[in-house]
Amino acid sequence: MTRVSSLYVHVPFCRHLCNYCDFYKQKFDAPDLQIEKFHQFLEASVLRHEQLLADAEFAWAPLETIYLGGGTPSLWGVDGAAFFRDRILPGPLAEEREFTMEVDPGTWTPALLEAWQGVGVTRISVGTQSLDPAFLKILDRSHSLEQSFDLLGELQRRHWNFSLDFLLGVPFSKARGRNIKAELDRLLEFSPKHMSLYILNARSKYPHAQAMPDDDYVREEYLFVSDYLRGLGFHHYEVSNFALPGFESKHNLRYWRGENVAALGPTGTGYLATETKALRYKWKVTKADVEVEQLTASELALEQTYLGLRTSDGLKFNSELSGVYNSWQTQGYATRDGDRLKLTSRGFVMLDSLMDDLFRHEALANRHK
Template identity: 30%
Template sequence: MSLTPNPYSSLYFHFPFCETKCHYCDFYSLGRERTRPEDANAFEKAMIEEIKLRGDRGELETPLRTLFLGGGTPSMTPPESMRRIFDTLFSYAHLAPEYEWTMEANPSSIELEQFQSYREIGINRVSMGVQSLKNEHLLKLGRVHNENAALIALENLFKAGIENVSTDLLCGVPGQSLDDLQSHMERLSDFPISHLSIYLLTLTPTHKMYKDLPNEEEQLKHLLFIDEFMRGKGFEHYEISNFAKPGKRAQHNLVYWTGGSYLSFGPSAHSFSNEQSIRFKNFSSLHRWAEELTLKATLPVEWTETLSEDQKELEKWMLAIRLAEGFPKDWLQSDRQRAKSDRLIKEGFLEPHPTLIHRLRATPRGFAMSDAIVKELS
């Protein structure tokens, strides 16, 4: 067994199965039509092998502060299968006292009893993909649930005793109006949700809906409206696409956004070691990933990349501009950078942080233009 110190207190698990493939989805996920009945067992077996290989290398010895089950649709995994996977994990690892363990879920796979079982396993936060509360838009996006199912699923989560619930919405959906968005946010914030993520729908130019996407000006109007509305509801706009009630920021995602280390399991999953400045990725294909683990007993890593100094510098800026804390003023080392930042402040894209005096941050308008700001300042 390797005795290398374990830098990973944050783990991600990728569950690749979905009911159907949504029209806009870029994640590695397989709709029912692309899977065979035996795939679920093969997945569980391989996941257990991956945990054992990482555990035997001594990489699971630090108390776990955050776990994230993403996908795909992890809530399609039966609780007994989930239990077998995590019993293996906890034969190597243990949870830190204030851990956050999130599971992504879709309204079509949220049953009350199932979530009571997940809660018993230790899951204490659920992130539910609502995306829209208008049937016409859900259909357009290829989602399998409807508006009613989303609201019932949300009720069931709270009934199951999950207190920390986040929901996801999409904005920039063709045909979506400000009234639609307002009604979605209003109805979701009637529930005691602690967190809301609102992502801008992005499509490739070859996608059939691409030509119907709102233009940049329209998008900006929507993003500014969302910012104002959610802040009015007592949520903090702490990251470009994320709003949280006080003390309820997504701890696992903050590890990504602050350049922390995380180890990931499952097909297509990416990991990052801050200490070694390396990123590595598992094979995406479920079968290739499982084959490496169960037939060859090797780690299913497809590639490893060592970050160059330039990449690190760029990532530093990209991450800082996403967050409400922004960046320290002394990152502006050249006259060119200082002049650009002065101009961005005058134009309303950057502002001095209201309480952290040595920092600058993106304004809500700046959040919407973050890529351009990074280009200017890095």
Template identity: 30%
Template sequence: MAGIYLHIPFCKKACHYCDFHFSTSLHYKDQLLEAMHREIELRAGLLPEVHTIYFGGGTPSLLTDAELSTLLQSLNKHFKLANDVQVTLEANPDDLNFDRLMALKAIGIQRLSIGIQSFHNEDLIWMNRSHQAKQALQCIEDAVEIGFDELNIDLIFGYPLLSDEKWTSNIQQALSLPIQHLSCYSMTVEDRTALSYQIKKGQTAAMEDGQAARQYLMLMEAMEAAGWEHYEISNYCKPGFQSRHNTSYWQSEAYLGIGPSAHGYLNPERYWNIANNAKYMESLLAGNLAEEREYLSEDDQYNEYLMTRLRTSAGITKADLEKRFGSDAWPLLLSELELYRSELGSEAVASAFSLTESTLSLTRAGKLLADSHIAALFRA
């Protein structure tokens, strides 16, 4: 189920915690979009059929309806789109008034991923978000009225202003809404962000030890009690509403990335575009891709497989692992698990992993330190 990701590197303002590639200047927007059209042409036909299209960023909802429509037309011209292709747009609530939602529906946007982050205005101000809580609630109400039947919202936890009581209210507010999908992320302090600067200067309190883990456990318990599927580390859905696009990443399917800083995967190669708008435009407008490539060895592919599959609730199955990496792959994985058990202790590993005769997955406790647990099983 191959997909295409388009990175739209523009934002109205910089959120204090964000280190994604973006610009708050739209001065060169036309040239950059032209460069993206050139990249689409250069990558034409690299996928046999496209099942998902995902506009991410940045803030893709800053593009006009015409600009989004033209990109979709370009993809339709240069790729075979599946009859049931799903088109997702990331958007901020302040870009989604009723008329705009009507227009997005008309050009073929089927699924919205809305960056709400919090339902508390004081937290949104602290994050330097561009919307207010009432706009978030209104845009969801309008989207449902217009006929959008697949809505995701993003929430953030683990930051200084967020008490456990406020986090509980955010979760309950999300559960009360007519949405089908929820993505929740722990705030991290990244270098060269306003948040990092504020903490170093003492203008903002440092992250509390244990807060993120505690609030993640609260989230898992609340979503399970509500009957939602916790199908990936950061993602929850009502039954039948998994993110089709992101699922292709976790299942090691091929995908293309279009735009500055976008990544693509065409087994056994991975590429990433330069994270510089000016250099990206210069290269593409001259007819050249602005990318670096990496050939993945079998060990690289194996390690990436572990990292993506163990992030999901399904985990790894013996049959699929051996199909991809040979009949000795499962016993070798078990030997790595045994080595990890000897280093960490039997009780600790048993609390992190759920092992049956034919499956391996992370437990709820294991998800708290997922990356380190998974990396311990990597091939050197």
């Protein structure tokens, strides 16, 4: 039996559906009924999940990392905490654990924070996105700036560990001269230990598709924030994530390092691997069942390369690819650290094109073998 000690739960409710967002979610307009259905779905999933784990020869260990993502987990409410503890948790939590809950600033109360702290939450991820009311509006966010400040102030007073989500590449930001530094300075007054920096990824039908800033502008924004945060002691440990030392997200690192993570909730995706096989499963949204994908050795190798490049762990130096690695180093996209090659912030922002580079060279190297 292999043991799994990480769990992700997808909570699919949002009181407003932000027009840029692609996550699976439902508008929370009949809360009692929706929560009841969600609970039925989860209870049925737990049974199906135990069978899946047993078939894959996995067993639970005390949970070391838990992540409630969404959607908006804070809408699960005070009663959700007891349901989670009594019906979902597979066993005890590890004493040393990281248990994160995502919170939309417009959807919390002190009682909610206390209830979830009571069942083990240790970390809050706050969907701040921007600290400029005009851009919050453009982003179609339903929370106000005051609500962000109230939540951040409360978390700071309670000495909670929290992370902030911040969006770059926001429509109209170039035309209106978005002042990223002023927004960051205001955020940093709350002393976050962690920040997730996302570049807005908009679909073609996005209402502001015509007002998106160009790639060069977004790259400059990204490098500015990265340099600024690194100057303040933050570690740029993954393409989109920065942490003060010791505050890296343990849960997300498990995904990025290809370690086992179980999952529940509609569209929740789990990963289970042993020495000999690996599978990924994703929960359906209409019934408590999963789609399972067995990963082949070459798919795994590809993923490991991609995941290695995404994080500051980097890749093990491969002398067959030294040509491409050297050219990355010369251009400032990567550095060599012992036997590992790690992307710099300048490399992270070029990740997709560097991956293409790598595949071209790998394919070429294989052809000459």
